[in-house]
Structure formats: structure tokens, C-alpha cells
Amino acid sequence: MTAELHTLTGAYALHALDPDEQAEFERHLAACPACAQEVRELSATAARLGSALTLVPPDGFKESVLRRIDSVRQEPPRTSAGPAAAGASRRGRTVSNWALAACLAAVAALGATTVWQHLEARDARQDARQAQQATDQVADVLAAPDARTRSARLADGASGTVVVSEERDKAVFVAASMARPPSGKVYQLWFDDDGTMRPAGLMDPGRTAQTVLMDGAVGDASGMGVTVEPAGGSRHPTSQPVALLPLPA
Known part of the structure; x- marks a missing residue:
């Protein structure tokens, strides 16, 4: 394989x-x-x-546009003033305008x-x-040479894998077979800083499998989580987590 x-x-x-x-x-x-x-x-x-x-x-x-311009006659030369000439001049000016x-x-x-x-x-x-x-x-x-992974089975047959590079100070979350969130909701990622959840980006609500670069540095985070939040995300979790994973050592 x-x-x-x-x-x-x-x-x-x-x-x-x-x-x-x-x-x-x-x-x-x-x-x-x-x-x-x-x-x-x-x-x-x-x-x-x-x-x-x-x-x-x-x-x-x-x-x-070119056909419409070509269909307009050029303004005739101006002649001495007179009723006929004045009328022609006015018509010429109208056409010219x-x-x-x-x-x-x-x-x-x-x-x-x-x-x-x-x-x-x-x-x-x-x-x-x-x-x-x-x-x-x-x-x-x-x-990354120092990339480490941690995988877990999630609810309803979904799976999640978090990949962390200490050297890059970044983490990537890979999800597969995720159920779509309810209408008007989105999955939000979090870093777990000793029990304090720090926002780490949003997942695409229209995709059941995706790879997301988590926002921000890993820092001293010991784990990560996923919750269901209102569209646009939240500053703090407003629902029970659908996934909690310790970060790989």
C-alpha cells in the first residue's frame, strides 16, 4: 500500500x-x-x-460598440450662419454629441x-x-524531521491525527469521516494550555475530511481539542469537546 x-x-x-x-x-x-x-x-x-x-x-x-459608432455620420463642415445652416449646424451638433x-x-x-x-x-x-x-x-x-503524531478514534467512526513539530512550533490536525456540523455551526480547534483552551482556527464545515494548520504557536500546550461553535468561532469553548487529544511528546 x-x-x-x-x-x-x-x-x-x-x-x-x-x-x-x-x-x-x-x-x-x-x-x-x-x-x-x-x-x-x-x-x-x-x-x-x-x-x-x-x-x-x-x-x-x-x-x-464599433458598429454603433460607424453608423453615425461625421459632423459636416460649419458654413455661414443662416436658418438652414443653423438648423444643419444644430443637427450636426446633436449627432456629434x-x-x-x-x-x-x-x-x-x-x-x-x-x-x-x-x-x-x-x-x-x-x-x-x-x-x-x-x-x-x-x-x-x-x-519536518522532528514531526510527531498522535491519532485517536472520534465519535461516529471519525478519526483524528495531530502532527506536531517542536522545531517549527506548529501543529497540523488531520480529520477523516467527520460528521458535518449543524447548520450555522463550525468545528473549532483549540490548544490546551494546562486546562485553558486557546483558539487555534476553524475547520471547513462543508468537508468531512481535511487537513488544517492550527493557528498560532504550539508553545507550552499539552493537548488540543475540537468543539462545535457558532459560525465565525468563539473566544472560549461553548460546547462539550467532540475530540480531545494529548499532543505527542
């Missing part, structure tokens, strides 16, 4: 594993520096590809589209950078 796990680095980097495979592979990463390095490299490549995202205006947008307004509208629309493209691309790049940073941090803890 270990040999097969070595072949899953690409699928893991692209989030193509099912929840059980993902949890098993992430446990494998804690003991396989070669796979952890390959995952970092593949994830970086995927993030760079994602950051290359570009967006285009709706189909036919530019052609439609409409053409100017159309051009300005086109420029504004194209400018807005360009800004929209820029913002969308910037957000995509930012999301990719954040995802890459989180992936790198998780992989760094899992592959």
Missing part, C-alpha cells in the same frame, strides 16, 4: 483524491519527506498555472471591463498565493 501512496502526489496536489484517500495520504506525508517535497513542487506549479487566469469581455462586445457620448460610453465600458479583469485576476492570484502558502506550511510541518 505504501508503494501505491507514493503515486498519489499529483492527485493530492490537484485536490483529486476522495476524502478517505486524502486523509490516508496526508498521514503518509508525515513519514515520507520525498512525497512531501514532490507535493510542494507540484502545488507550486498548479498555483502558477492558476495565477495565469485571464478574463475577456462578453462575446461581440467590441464589435457592437451623440457620437461623443457613444465613444465615451464605449471607453467607460471597456475601461470598466479592464478594471473588472484586473480585479478578478488579482483576486485569483491572491487566492492562489494564500492556498500555496497554506499548502507549504502544512507540508513543512508534516515533513
Whole structure:
């Protein structure tokens, strides 16, 4: 089975594993520096590809604007004043003003589209950078030479594993087969500092298997826990823990 796990680095980097495979592979990463390095490299490549995202205006947008501008006649040359000439001049000014307004509208629309493209691309790049940073941090803890693990069976057939690197002063929690929290609730992670629970981040309520880099330094914590809290989390636990694990020595 270990040999097969070595072949899953690409699928893991692209989030193509099912929840059980993902949890098993992430446990494998804690003991396989070669796979952890390959995952970092593949994830970086995927993030760079994602950051290359570009967006285009709706189909036919530019052609439609150009057709409307081309259909407007150029303003005739101004001549000496007179009733007919004055009327033509007024009509010319009306047409000219409409053409100017159309051009300005086109420029504004194209400018807005360009800004929209820029913002969308910037957000995509930012999301990719954040995802890459989180992936790198998780992989760094899992592959740390001093990484230690502690696993436990949780309620309803779920399982949890905490991986701690004293050198990095960080911890990662790996969950599998977790029941979804009630609507409007979220699983919150905690460090146990001699009986005082310190917030350590939130889990994704839409996923039953996930790997979470716990917020903050491990410090002097002797354990960690999981509780069900209102969306957005709490400063202190408001429910009985669904999981309590001592941190590996």
C-alpha cells in the first residue's frame, strides 16, 4: 500500500483524491519527506498555472460598440450662419454629441471591463498565493524531521491525527469521516494550555475530511481539542469537546 501512496502526489496536489484517500495520504506525508517535497513542487506549479487566469469581455462586445459608432455620420463642415445652416449646424451638433457620448460610453465600458479583469485576476492570484502558502506550511510541518503524531478514534467512526513539530512550533490536525456540523455551526480547534483552551482556527464545515494548520504557536500546550461553535468561532469553548487529544511528546 505504501508503494501505491507514493503515486498519489499529483492527485493530492490537484485536490483529486476522495476524502478517505486524502486523509490516508496526508498521514503518509508525515513519514515520507520525498512525497512531501514532490507535493510542494507540484502545488507550486498548479498555483502558477492558476495565477495565469485571464478574463475577456462578453462575446461581440467590441464589435457592437464599433458598429454603433460607424453608423453615425461625421459632423459636416460649419458654413455661414443662416436658418438652414443653423438648423444643419444644430443637427450636426446633436449627432456629434451623440457620437461623443457613444465613444465615451464605449471607453467607460471597456475601461470598466479592464478594471473588472484586473480585479478578478488579482483576486485569483491572491487566492492562489494564500492556498500555496497554506499548502507549504502544512507540508513543512508534516515533513519536518522532528514531526510527531498522535491519532485517536472520534465519535461516529471519525478519526483524528495531530502532527506536531517542536522545531517549527506548529501543529497540523488531520480529520477523516467527520460528521458535518449543524447548520450555522463550525468545528473549532483549540490548544490546551494546562486546562485553558486557546483558539487555534476553524475547520471547513462543508468537508468531512481535511487537513488544517492550527493557528498560532504550539508553545507550552499539552493537548488540543475540537468543539462545535457558532459560525465565525468563539473566544472560549461553548460546547462539550467532540475530540480531545494529548499532543505527542
